[in-house]
Amino acid sequence: MRPPAELWSAVVRRGASEERTFCFDEVRQWPRPIFDRLVELGLLREGPLAASVVCDACGKMHREDVLWEPSVRDPLGKRAYIRCPDEGPVHVPEIRLRQWVVDGNVMAANLAAAMALSGSVEEILAGSVWKLGRRRLAGRFRDVFLSMAGTSEHARIAEVAARHLTAKDGILLAGQPHLNSHGMDRLTVFDAAEVVELGTDGLTVDLDYIEDALPRDRAIKEDKIRSLPIPEGITWPEITLDVGESSLRVLARGHSWNIDLEEAGFADTRRKHGEADKLFQILLWFALHHGRLPLAEVKRRKGNPDGFRRQISNLRKRLANLIPAEGESILWDPEQEAYTCGFKIKRAGDIDLPLPSDGSWMSCQIIERRNGRIAVGVKANSVRRARDARTGEPGAAEHQETVWNEYSLVDLGLARDVDRLLPEGQTLLELLRSGGRLVRAGDDMAVLKLNRWLRDRTGLGGDPLQFSEATGTWIAAFDCSSERPR
Numbered sequence: 196m197r198p199p200a201e202l203w204s205a206v207v208r209r210g211a212s213e214e215r216t217f218c219f220d221e222v223r224q225w226p227r228p229i230f231d232r233l234v235e236l237g238l239l240r241e242g243p244l245a246a247s248v249v250c251d252a253c254g255k256m257h258r259e260d261v262l263w264e265p266s267v268r269d270p271l272g273k274r275a276y277i278r279c280p281d282e283g284p285v286h287v288p289e290i291r292l293r294q295w296v297v298d299g300n301v302m303a304a305n306l307a308a309a310m311a312l313s314g315s316v317e318e319i320l321a322g323s324v325w326k327l328g329r330r331r332l333a334g335r336f337r338d339v340f341l342s343m344a345g346t347s348e349h350a351r352i353a354e355v356a357a358r359h360l361t362a363k364d365g366i367l368l369a370g371q372p373h374l375n376s377h378g379m380d381r382l383t384v385f386d387a388a389e390v391v392e393l394g395t396d397g398l399t400v401d402l403d404y405i406e407d408a409l410p411r412d413r414a415i416k417e418d419k420i421r422s423l424p425i426p427e428g429i430t431w432p433e434i435t436l437d438v439g440e441s442s443l444r445v446l447a448r449g450h451s452w453n454i455d456l457e458e459a460g461f462a463d464t465r466r467k468h469g470e471a472d473k474l475f476q477i478l479l480w481f482a483l484h485h486g487r488l489p490l491a492e493v494k495r496r497k498g499n500p501d502g503f504r505r506q507i508s509n510l511r512k513r514l515a516n517l518i519p520a521e522g523e524s525i526l527w528d529p530e531q532e533a534y535t536c537g538f539k540i541k542r543a544g545d546i547d548l549p550l551p552s553d554g555s556w557m558s559c560q561i562i563e564r565r566n567g568r569i570a571v572g573v574k575a576n577s578v579r580r581a582r583d584a585r586t587g588e589p590g591a592a593e594h595q596e597t598v599w600n601e602y603s604l605v606d607l608g609l610a611r612d613v614d615r616l617l618p619e620g621q622t623l624l625e626l627l628r629s630g631g632r633l634v635r636a637g638d639d640m641a642v643l644k645l646n647r648w649l650r651d652r653t654g655l656g657g658d659p660l661q662f663s664e665a666t667g668t669w670i671a672a673f674d675c676s677s678e679r680p681r
C-alpha cells in the first residue's frame with residue numbers, strides 16, 4: 196500500500212504532465228479513503244471513458260483501442276471490446292474504462308485556501324499556471340503562483356509569472372519542480388509534492404518550511420553565509436557546538452568561534468531582532484537531548500515528522516554553509532529511528548572541563564579536596580615570555596605544566612544542591628576515594644552516566660572509565676585521588 200505522501204506526489208506529477216488522467220487500473224490500487232478524499236475535494240474528477248486499455252486476457256500487457264458493438268443487454272446499449280492478437284475479441288467491463296482527471300483549477304483554489312491567501316485566484320496560462328494570491332511570508336508580502344505545466348514549458352511559465360508579479364518577489368509551487376533559474380530570479384520555486392500534504396481535512400501547505408527557505412531581507416542568504424576558517428580536512432565528529440538561548444560557539448581542534456546568529460542566518464527576521472529562528476530552536480533541542488532526537492520524541496512534540504524531516508534538511512544545509520567540515524552533520528539512524536548529530540553538542544552554561552594539550556585521559560587528574568570541592572588538573576602547553584639571559588632579547592618558551600581548576604559538585608551538575616548528590620556524583624566521589632577503581636557491574640547505570648558526563652564535558656575521545664571483565668572492576672583512565680580524611 197502506498198503512503199499518502201507518495202500518492203499525493205503521483206497526483207501532482209500527473210497533473211503537471213501531458214496526460215493529466217489516471218485510469219481505473221491505476222486508482223484501483225490506491226487506498227480507498229485517500230482516493231475518496233481526492234474525489235470529494237474535486238482534485239480528481241471523472242473524465243470521459245478511456246479510448247484505449249491494456250489487454251488483461253493474454254498477459255502480454257499490450258494496449259489496444261477500445262471498440263464498441265451494439266448490445267441490448269447492456270445499460271449503455273453497447274459493449275466495449277478490444278482485439279487481442281492471441282485471444283481474439285476481449286470484452287472490457289465498462290468500469291475499466293473509467294478515468295479521473297487531475298483538476299488544476301480545483302487544486303489552485305484549494306491551495307489558495309490552505310495558504311490563507313488574499314486576492315482572487317487567476318488562471319494566467321490556460322490550464323497550467325495560476326496566480327493564487329498573496330500573503331506575508333518571511334517578513335513581507337509575496338505573490339504565490341502554481342504551475343501545473345511540464346518543465347518544457349519553462350520559458351512560458353517564467354515569463355507569465357514574472358509579468359503577474361505585483362510584489363517584489365514571489366514563490367512558485369510547481370507540479371514539475373525541475374525548473375532552471377533562468378527568468379526566475381524573483382521567484383523561489385518549491386516542489387508542490389514536497390511542501391503540500393493531503394491531510395484528512397484537505398490540503399495543508401508547510402509554511403514554516405517555505406519561510407525558512409525564502410531569501411531574507413535582513414539576514415544573509417544561505418549561500419552567502421561566510422564559512423568559518425576551520426582547519427582543512429576536519430570532520431564533523433571533531434566539531435563541538437555550544438548552544439545557548441541566543442548564542443552559538445563552535446569549537447574545533449583547540450580553536451573556537453562565537454557565531455553572530457544573524458550573520459549565520461539563524462536570526463528570525465519575522466520577529467523583533469535577537470530572536471533565534473526555528474532551525475536554531477532545533478539545535479537547542481538537540482543540545483538538550485545530548486545530540487539525539489528519537490522520532491517518537493519528534494512526533495510527541497511536533498506531530499508532523501515530514502515537516503521535521505524537511506527542517507532537518509534545511510538545518511544540514513545551513514550547518515554545511517557555516518562549517519565546511521567533511522561528512523554529514525546530522526544523520527538518520529534507521530535502526531534506532533532517531534536523528535543523530537555527527538558532531539558534539541551541548542548547552543552553553545554547562546561547565547567545560549579543561550582539555551589536556553595531548554587530548555588524552557592519561558593527562559588528566561581529578562582530586563576531591565578536603566573542603567569537598569573537585570579539582571581538575573590537565574597537562575597543558577603554555578607559552579611563557581622570558582628574556583633570553585644571554586642576549587636580553589624577549590623570547591617565548593613553551594613549557595608543559597598542569598593547569599588546575601576547582602568546582603563544586605553543584606557547579607558541575609553532579610549534585611542538585613549541597614546535600615543531594617546525583618547518582619553519578621556519588622559514583623565520582625567513590626571513584627576518587629578508591630583511587631580510580633570501582634567494583635560495580637558492567638551495566639551499572641550510575642557508572643555509565645558518569646562515563647558519558649566526563650566525555651560530554653571534555654569532548655575527549657575514548658572512554659574515561661573502562662570495565663574489566665576479568666576482575667569485574669571499572670577502572671579510570673585518568674588519575675584519581677581524594678584529600679578527604681578517612
Ligand SMILES: [Zn+2]
Nearest residue numbers: 250252253279
Ligand atoms: Zn492480449
